[in-house]
Amino acid sequence: MSTPFISDIRPGRLNAADYALHFADASPLLTPAQALLEAERCLYCFDAPCVTACPTGIDVPSFIRRITDGNLRGAARTILESNPLGGMCARVCPTETLCEQACVRTTQEGKPVAIGRLQRHAVDALMDSSRPQLFTRAPPTGRKVAVVGAGPAGLACAHTLALQGHEVVVFDARPKAGGLNEYGLAAYKTPDNFAQRELQWLLAVGGIEIRTQWKLESVAQLDALRQDHGAVFLGMGLATTQKLGVPGEDLAGVEDAVDFIARLRQCEDKSTLPIGRRVVVIGGGMTAVDAAVQSRLLGAESVHIVYRRGPESMSASSDEQHWAQTHGVTIRHWLAPIEVTGANGQASGVMFARQALVDGQLQATGDTEFIAADMVFKAIGQKLGNPVLIDAGFAMQGGRLLTAEDGATSLPGVWAGGDCRAGGLDLTVEAVAHGKSAAEAIHAQFSR
Numbered sequence: 001m002s003t004p005f006i007s008d009i010r011p012g013r014l015n016a017a018d019y020a021l022h023f024a025d026a027s028p029l030l031t032p033a034q035a036l037l038e039a040e041r042c043l044y045c046f047d048a049p050c051v052t053a054c055p056t057g058i059d060v061p062s063f064i065r066r067i068t069d070g071n072l073r074g075a076a077r078t079i080l081e082s083n084p085l086g087g088m089c090a091r092v093c094p095t096e097t098l099c100e101q102a103c104v105r106t107t108q109e110g111k112p113v114a115i116g117r118l119q120r121h122a123v124d125a126l127m128d129s130s131r132p133q134l135f136t137r138a139p140p141t142g143r144k145v146a147v148v149g150a151g152p153a154g155l156a157c158a159h160t161l162a163l164q165g166h167e168v169v170v171f172d173a174r175p176k177a178g179g180l181n182e183y184g185l186a187a188y189k190t191p192d193n194f195a196q197r198e199l200q201w202l203l204a205v206g207g208i209e210i211r212t213q214w215k216l217e218s219v220a221q222l223d224a225l226r227q228d229h230g231a232v233f234l235g236m237g238l239a240t241t242q243k244l245g246v247p248g249e250d251l252a253g254v255e256d257a258v259d260f261i262a263r264l265r266q267c268e269d270k271s272t273l274p275i276g277r278r279v280v281v282i283g284g285g286m287t288a289v290d291a292a293v294q295s296r297l298l299g300a301e302s303v304h305i306v307y308r309r310g311p312e313s314m315s316a317s318s319d320e321q322h323w324a325q326t327h328g329v330t331i332r333h334w335l336a337p338i339e340v341t342g343a344n345g346q347a348s349g350v351m352f353a354r355q356a357l358v359d360g361q362l363q364a365t366g367d368t369e370f371i372a373a374d375m376v377f378k379a380i381g382q383k384l385g386n387p388v389l390i391d392a393g394f395a396m397q398g399g400r401l402l403t404a405e406d407g408a409t410s411l412p413g414v415w416a417g418g419d420c421r422a423g424g425l426d427l428t429v430e431a432v433a434h435g436k437s438a439a440e441a442i443h444a445q446f447s448r
Contacts, residue, residue, distance in 0.1 A: 005348040008277040009253065009374050013299025019270045022297035026188040027091070027117065035121045039067040041113050043104055050115060053102035055425075055433040056083040060099060060115055067122060075122035077134050084159045084436075085152055087127060087198050088181050089429045090120035092189050094286075096319045098429070127201060137206050138165035143446050146171065146229040148216055151179020152428045153235030153418030155202055156435030157442075162207035164443045169229070170208060173215040179237055180419075180428060183262040186290040187270075188297070219392045226413055231442040234401065234409070234416040235435060240385025244282065244378055248340030253347035257281060257291035257379035264294055276374030278302045280350050282337055283379030284314035289321070291377045292329045303329045304371055308336040308355050308362065335369060336362075340376055349373045384420050397422035407438035415442060 014022070030038065044061040051060055059078055066075035079086040095101075095116035103112035126132055143166045147154045150172035158168040176182050181195040203210070216222060216236065225232050241256040243249060253276065267273055275298040281288045284307035295303045305324060307314055310333050314321060321331060335352035342348050354367040383399050395402040395410035400422035407415040417434025419426050424434070 005343040005372075007253065007343075007346045007348070007374050009274050011274045012271045013275065014271070016271065018299075023187050023191065023270055025191045026186075027120075029124060030114075030117050030121045035067060035118060038114050039064045039118055041105060042068075045104055049102035049104065050099040050113075053099045054082075055098070055427070055430045056089075056436070057433075058082040058086070058099075058119070063122060064113070064115075064118055067118060072122050072125040073129070073134075076126035079119055079123055080126075080134060083429065083432050084156055084202055085181070085198060085428070085432050086119060087123040088152070088190065088195065089432065090116050090123060091194070092181075092185055093427070093429045094317045094319070097317050127197065132201055133204050135163055135205050137163055140167070140207070141165040141446065143167065143230045144169070144228070145231045145233065145442060146225040147233045147235060148172075148225070149179060149235035149237060149418065149420075150174075150177035150210060150212070151235055151237050151418060151431065152181060153237075153431035153435040154179065154233065155199070156432040157233045157235060157415075157417065157439045158208045158435075159202050159205065160436050160439035161442060162205055164439075166207065166230075166443070166446070168208045170210050171214040171216075172210070172212050173239075175212055177210045177212060179235075180431075183265055184258060184287075185265070186261065186294055187265055188294075189290075216386065216388055219388055222388065222392050226411075230413070230446060232414045233407070233435070233438050233442070234414065234420060235418045235431070236384070236386070236420045238382035238384055238419045240383050241378065242381045242383060244337055244340070244380065246337050246339050248342050248347065249378075251340055251342040251347040252345055253374055254340055254376045254378070257283065257287050257377040258382065260291055260377055261287070261294070264298075270298065273298055275300050278349075278373045279304070279375045279377065280371050280373040281305045281377045281379055282350070283307065283377075283381070284309070284316060285379060285381070286316050286320055288377075288379035289316045289324045289329075291379055293324050293327045295375070295377075296328050300375075304373075305329055305331045306335050306337070306350070306352060306371065307331070307333050310334065332371075336364070338368070341370070347373060347376050350376055382419075405437075406441035407434055408441060 042064040048061050063075040063078040099115045100112035106112040145168050147170040150170045178195045279295040279300045281292040292305045334355045338353045339351040349372040352369045353364040401416040407417045415438035418431035
């Protein structure tokens with residue numbers, strides 16, 4: 001006789017010491033001696049490939065040279081002039097596929113200069129100093145810009161415009177500003193409330209007003225923003241998650257991974273967060289990894305990431321995949337969900353169909369596999385999902401805003417950047433680059 005399914009979702013699976021240990025900084029700061037030794041590995045290349053590989057174009061050799069000279073403030077200035085959110089990007093950027101992959105030391109020794117950790121070393125030293133503010137705002141111009149979305153793109157745009165003397169009002173739907181940095185990243189990547197500390201540093205330049213719990217819900221709102229401001233920047237991110245489209249998706253215990261991560265980020269006492277004994281995360285990106293690893297850190301005994309293709313197709317980097325596996329997460333490939341099973345209204349597991357490539361097309365083989373789960377997290381992507389943008393007449397591509405290279409949309413006076421913009425990489429550092437580029441274009445238009 002089969003054993004009846006009993007859901008096991010509860011908080012407090014660990015003791016207080018374990019929670020503190022599990023959610024401590026995943027990448028502790030370099031000591032001054034470590035930073036100096038690492039910085040001295042840099043070859044200070046002319047026309048350095050690491051600079052080209054950085055979406056914000058940080059002059060990597062220059063800031064590293066300043067570290068070797070003991071000039072951490074100068075190093076931080078070099079970083080933040082190019083990337084005003086350089087502290088967060090140092091923590092969360094996939095440097096292994098960007099600047100560090102391009103590092104000449106990778107070719108020579110198989111080990112790049114630890115550019116991300118050196119960047120954090122310099123920026124954190126500035127943030128913790130008695131004079132953290134580097135920049136002086138230009139005299140007021142009388143121009144006013146509306147920014148919708150207080151995530152990386154919106155904040156970078158606002159900061160760049162404020163430095164030029166323009167007034168910026170940033171509107172955001174959440175209770176706190178910060179966007180992905182505040183709500184969408186693993187807690188162990190951004191401990192000690194760093195997202196809000198960086199935000200306060202950025203706002204200290206002046207000229208930026210934050211209005212939270214404001215959501216773009218009508219064309220009339222957009223029209224009012226365009227009428228009341230000299231320019232509008234849209235940096236709303238992707239607010240709607242993709243559905244699995246299978247039976248049982250609405251059972252209790254099935255949740256969007258981004259909602260789980262946001263709830264965890266806003267929870268001060270991790271012991272109060274319920275987690276299942278068995279967790280399945282469906283998806284292959286960094287969100288899937290963050291949800292899976294944090295499930296394990298909360299005390300889940302069995303955690304599976306399940307992806308419909310092979311490991312080389314996962315958008316999570318090889319480093320992220322390795323991080324998950326070293327934290328006890330099992331990654332399964334070539335399995336696509338066909339049903340979330342349940343008992344008494346509660347998810348009990350997921351039935352998967354095995355997949356294979358046939359003439360380049362993904363097809364079911366006819367074999368199935370069941371994985372038991374108390375909780376199922378969906379991490380198969382997000383979409384813009386705001387009908388206002390279509391109603392307003394924006395040109396769209398793949399469900400996102402189509403823009404020129406500088407972020408200009410099809411509506412005059414409106415720019416866009418970050419994840420809501422078509423054709424991007426969905427990276428924090430790229431969102432910052434979009435925000436800066438749009439701000440420079442807006443400033444140039446004001447200057448005509």
